[in-house]
Amino acid sequence: MRRSDLGEFEEVVLLAVAVLTPEAYSVVIAEELEQQTGKTVSTGAVHAALQRLENKGMVSSKMGEATSERGGRRKRIFTVTVAGSRMLHEVREVRNSLWDRIAPQSLPKINMA
């Protein structure tokens, strides 16, 4: 899993697209990630990540509805493609297999509230 295949931020954004389907676009993804991580996530970064994902073929996009808050401008809705789905599963498998093989004492104990 080279970083060029899927960057860390891109992975998270891709997951968010999957979560927020069928109305996944830059703003809601950014808001969701901000809530989840508690850190500021700029729309621009998300937009850039989505562009890269589209270039890699992990998502596809089409124009959606316009609303008055957007000044009558349409939004671009993203959906995960087959390739994107395969990539997510692969990544997940790798992570899970690693997690499973960790002996209980290897990781220092933390308090997960």
Added chain:
Amino acid sequence: MSPKKQKPQPPRWPDKLLEYFCAPHLLEEVIGDLHERYYLRVQRVGEAKARKQYWREVLAYMRPSIFQRKKSYYSKSIAMDMFKNYFTIAFRNLLSKKFYAAINILGLSIGLTCCMLIYLYLQHELSYDTFHTKKDRIYRVVSTFTEGGNENNYPTTQIPLAPELEEKYTEVEHAVRFIKSDRQLFENHKQDIRFYEEDFYYADSSVFVVFSFSLIKGNPKTALAQPNTMVLTQSTARKYFGDEDPIGNSIQNSSNGEIYQITGLIEDIPANSHLKFDALLSFASFPEEEFSDWGGWYPATYLLIRANTTPQDVEQILARVNKEYVVPIFENFGTTIDYWLQPLTDIHLQSNFGDNAGESSDISYIYIFTAVAFFILIIASINYMNLTTARATHRAKEVGVRKTMGSLKSQLINQFLIESTLLTFTALLVSWALMVLLLPSFNQLAGKEINIAYLLQPQIVVVFIGIAVFVGFAGGSYPAFYLSHFNPALVLKGNITRGTGNALLRKVLMVVQFTVSIAMLICTWVVYDQLQYLRDKDLGFQKDQVLSITMPDSTIRAHYPVLYNRLKDNPNVLAVSTSDAKPGTDIYYRIFNVDSPEGRVDRGINYYSADYDFVETMGMDIVAGRNFSQDYTTDSAAILVNEAMVAHMQWDDPIGKRFTFDDNNEETPNPNYTVVGVIKNYHQQSLHSPIQPLAIFFREDNFFLNIKIAPRNVTNTLAYIEDTWSEVNAGKPFSYNFLDQDFQSQYEADEKRGQIFTLFSILTVVIACLGLLGLAAYTTEQRAKEIGVRKVIGASVSSIVSLIYKDFFILIAIAMLIAFPLAYLFMNDWLQTFAYQTEIKWLTFVASALLTLVITMGAISFHTLRAAMSNPVDSLRNE
């Protein structure tokens, strides 16, 4: 949520920034996203914080990938087809609107031709002496004389300077001297061919090592090493020997009997060499004895300095030599002399030393002509731009249709640029033809010999094409951009008749053209005034009907008394005399010991010698004392001085004052020469220089023969004189000049300048007219509806005409305000170069303005009258 009355708007500036940077196909979603998030934040943290965060968000969008425009999906093969279409349309446009196309092409051609001819001239002038391979190490020694606060530069040195430098100082590799031989008769004995030669020079043998005059035959190192050897140019060789090999043959100088062996043959000197000669005689043949002291200035000296030496080093050496030999001679006379080095390539353009009139080219003319070329090109381009933009209305519908069919702005711009380039290339072809036609007149005007082959050189062709492309692009760019921005909806509705382009820009351009035209007219007028003044000014002597003949050798001069009597037999010969200088030639300068209010002092004096009848022949006036006269035997040591000399020496009574040559030696003290009369001041030199103090010594047996003849029966008199000459001086060719022509030739350069100015004036006026013509046509078309309405209301033809005229006249008035002071300043400067000037008359300004007015009216009348007399029905039909 209660809907607010007015929703808080996100800050505008970041949006504008994004609009500029962001790729168009992304813009909608990006700004939409930003706005949506902004409103969310307003609800969360309030407006102020939301705005701050908005800014930050926008900046976060500034990344390279946001600039990237979507690739156009037009393939190249379509582009090629479009080119074909563009060319066809361009062609059709030119043909259908022949009038405007013709004006455009004509204006551009004139501009291009001018520009290119000037370029040729400049290139030639700047290329002088560049063919010498060692040119970076060759310098000419110039002497500066400083006497009593006056500084004069002379491009000559003393004879011994060159050998002194070459032998004693290693920094000087070679020193070459050139001395012009006086007008002598040279003869090829075997075939009895003889000519008077003026352009033979004595030169040191190292001349072929230093300069790159290519020897066709002969050894460069030894050709001129021996005395009585000579190297000819091809044309000179052909003159004397035909097709025969001149090497080994000899030519005799009939004036002094010396025979010269021909030891070499060189190609004719190229036109761009400041050194021009027909043959070189070896310096060893020069009769040096009389002249080899450090007190006389004769040769031009050129130095080839060693590779690692700087000219400053050599100038220091010159200062040393100066101190050693020259200062001792001159320090008692209050004169200091300095040497300095002039680089070879500077000589042609920067030798504006006092009396070195020769081929007076000046670096300032290079600047002036470059400026003029630029000017004309700019004006031609401006006209072109003007006219094309003005005609834009007619292309508007086409643009609208093309845009509707899906043309991109870039394609339209391409189309119009191609059209303009096509037009410019047509103009280029026309101007090429013009150049070939005008080449002979140009050569005559500029004093050059450029031939057509020169024009076809690759670097020149490239420059011309480059200029054409530049003009095509520069001139065509504004119309191209302007046309391609038409809004198809408005245009197809027919709404584009008003507001075509920047009216202010067009007016400014017109004013610029007018200013240049008026200024040029004024300058030309003043130049001609000055030339006329120079021609008419009283020179203090009579230059009309005076023949000037040279008597170069002693046999001819010995026959003079016989000639004199025979000539005087003819009643139409009014006076005959001899002198060793005449008005218009250079005269001699020497230090003399002179009587003055402070006793005997040493002064540098300008002088020459003449005989009894000189004053009468030249029509000069004696204002005090008397002329040389045969009644007084003491007159063999008599002098005439001019009024300026009297003032210079501060004499109360000039008669009886004595002059002595300065180099007295003990055993035979030099005789005293005594002043017997004072001549009214006359102009020895051209009116560029003020009148200098002058002394005329009495002497017979002089070089110049001057004959004053009566105005009637000139041809008969000339024939008589020629016959008499041939009788008395058998076998000597007879040739003469008229004194007034000689004198006038000093103004040749100014006359040429006058011609050039006239030419440029005409050109600027023509180009301005062409611009006017187009503009007038356009304006009247624009205002057709307005005129129609006025006519319906009841305006007369004349009121409409004056309406249109008024607009143009205002522009002319503004141009006048600018042009008058500019022209005045410039002309004032130029007139200062003359010691004697006319004044600049206000009539000149008025006349120039009137002329411009008249020409303008002429140019615009046709269209104006036609518009004023049109039927209002035609123009208002579509309302």
